[in-house]
Amino acid sequence: MTIRAAHILATCTVAADRVQADGASGRVEHALAAPFDIGSVPGLFSMPVKNVGRFPDNAKATCAACALLLRAAGIDRGPETTHDIAVLSAGFEPTAAMNAAFFRDYVEGGRSLGRGNLFIYTLPTSALAEASILLGLTGPSFYIEAGADPWLELVETGRCLVDSGRVPQAILLWWRDDHLRAALVAPETMHSPSA
Amino acid sequence: MNPVIAYADAISPCGRGVDACWSALLAGRSAIRPDAPWARDAFITKNAAWIPDVDHGVRSRLLGMLDPMLDAVAETTPPDAGLLLATTTGEIDRLEKHVLAGDFDAAAGSADPAGLLDVVRRRIGVEGPCATVSAACASSSVAVIQAVEMIRAGRCEAVLVVAGDALSEFVFAGFSTLMALSPGQARPFDRDRDGLTLGEAAAVALVLSAERAEREGLSPLAEVCGWGIASDANHMTGPSRTGDGLARAVQDALHSARGAPSEIQSVCAHGTGTVYNDAMEMKAFKLVFGASPVPVYSIKGATGHTMGGAGLLELLIAIRSLREGIVPACVGLNTPDADAAGWVTTAAQEAASDASLVLSTNSGFGGVNSAVILGQPGRVS
Numbered sequence: 001m002t003i004r005a006a007h008i009l010a011t012c013t014v015a016a017d018r019v020q021a022d023g024a025s026g027r028v029e030h031a032l033a034a035p036f037d038i039g040s041v042p043g044l045f046s047m048p049v050k051n052v053g054r055f056p057d058n059a060k061a062t063c064a065a066c067a068l069l070l071r072a073a074g075i076d077r078g079p080e081t082t083h084d085i086a087v088l089s090a091g092f093e094p095t096a097a098m099n100a101a102f103f104r105d106y107v108e109g110g111r112s113l114g115r116g117n118l119f120i121y122t123l124p125t126s127a128l129a130e131a132s133i134l135l136g137l138t139g140p141s142f143y144i145e146a147g148a149d150p151w152l153e154l155v156e157t158g159r160c161l162v163d164s165g166r167v168p169q170a171i172l173l174w175w176r177d178d179h180l181r182a183a184l185v186a187p188e189t190m191h192s193p194s195a
Numbered sequence: 196m197n198p199v200i201a202y203a204d205a206i207s208p209c210g211r212g213v214d215a216c217w218s219a220l221l222a223g224r225s226a227i228r229p230d231a232p233w234a235r236d237a238f239i240t241k242n243a244a245w246i247p248d249v250d251h252g253v254r255s256r257l258l259g260m261l262d263p264m265l266d267a268v269a270e271t272t273p274p275d276a277g278l279l280l281a282t283t284t285g286e287i288d289r290l291e292k293h294v295l296a297g298d299f300d301a302a303a304g305s306a307d308p309a310g311l312l313d314v315v316r317r318r319i320g321v322e323g324p325c326a327t328v329s330a331a332c333a334s335s336s337v338a339v340i341q342a343v344e345m346i347r348a349g350r351c352e353a354v355l356v357v358a359g360d361a362l363s364e365f366v367f368a369g370f371s372t373l374m375a376l377s378p379g380q381a382r383p384f385d386r387d388r389d390g391l392t393l394g395e396a397a398a399v400a401l402v403l404s405a406e407r408a409e410r411e412g413l414s415p416l417a418e419v420c421g422w423g424i425a426s427d428a429n430h431m432t433g434p435s436r437t438g439d440g441l442a443r444a445v446q447d448a449l450h451s452a453r454g455a456p457s458e459i460q461s462v463c464a465h466g467t468g469t470v471y472n473d474a475m476e477m478k479a480f481k482l483v484f485g486a487s488p489v490p491v492y493s494i495k496g497a498t499g500h501t502m503g504g505a506g507l508l509e510l511l512i513a514i515r516s517l518r519e520g521i522v523p524a525c526v527g528l529n530t531p532d533a534d535a536a537g538w539v540t541t542a543a544q545e546a547a548s549d550a551s552l553v554l555s556t557n558s559g560f561g562g563v564n565s566a567v568i569l570g571q572p573g574r575v576s
Contacts, residue, residue, distance in 0.1 A: 092308070099290055102369070111235055116372045120432060120560065123283055123329065124329040125330055125559075126560070126561060130431070132426045133429060133561075136428050138426050140426070142329065142330035142333075143327075144328050148325075156350065157341065157344075160344045
């Protein structure tokens, strides 16, 4: 009998002024000159990322975190490469702020027309979608937030996805207090002591 | 044994209960009407499908929609059940009120779905794991999938899924801005379709392990036999032009159901009525089913696009189709698009007797695709 459990391949944090990641390929640390200026991180993306500068901060952070995790875990990030990797997130603050920004802008504009480039970020999964598009992540992608312990719920959900063989890896992202905490998990096979 | 759905309820613009929606579909009756109170003159249309007589005495329109269903489902839901709330914009009318009053500080956190989750949790009285789930317009089908996985992983034996989204000026303004709305009425899979029509709905479903359903004395409505979720990784608002993301979700669902394409009796498609969504879906279905057409229908010509509530409402209609052995017509469809001809249903029809599964699919902003396969209780795969 074997028990499969999640194995953490890489971890990272992305804040306004710095990024940091750890994994089998080593540690990456980089100070950001401007808030969430992720385009300045050397070698972070293997493709042109000119549009990223227009993303809201949490989408920038999400793209950076996913790219850092793949790099730290030694996973190929070529421009034509896709990965069957799940992307799950928690943390409602960026969505709440974008919802308020979109509707305030619409009201102050005379309640006739909103801005599409604000509206598309009013979903909790918008940042995940940007990262999936940028990095070719084609696995399940959704937001799941448990009030009591959001990180534990993310880990449990990600563990279930990799443990059941649905996807080989899952990226977990938790936005809290203006920074993003993230991990890349994969299945790990270990022998039960009672086997 | 597969987890089962053993209790369900819904409210939609067609009326209270799954029966009301089912009857409207069989009658070819649409609940889309003019002069939605949230629409402004500058919007592309004022047409929408909304629920009349929602109690606004509660904290939000969405809770007002859910409220009539909560007491009954509380009686059926075991106290150790988990709870998943699926929504996209949740209680967005609370945020609207703050912004319109100029109280911007209070606005941001006022529509956090965690607040509604807590209200529902206390009303139902459950003590199991609770979470909000959001995956754009696939939110509630993804929540059902998550409920199934929580049960399979042994985290709990029962999970109540509560889903819905309410119409609002916020949503109307956003979809109008994106030029996604039909100036007239949604006509899914029609040659002349020109956009979606907004709607609203709420639904509940109790998902249990088959063993727990039996112990509770609950008769399953259907088994959740398989599921798949896949991302297009293609575009923020537009679907994949190839349909490969949805095709992968359906193929994963078939694989996990240990089912063959020939076992699918009918498909309750997302079918929004936009040119690109419906074309993408037909490409995906042809990738999966090849040259053997399977009856495909969408309910959005009757209910409008009910956003976060769509997945669960459509799943409950798919279950009804399975149990009745009838595939409903695609309401609003006049002339099938060339890609959809021979697949989409122009009139209600008897389901094929040699197929035993139904498929429900959803796709949403950001390229998320979900597929759920349902079967009669006790199906042997």
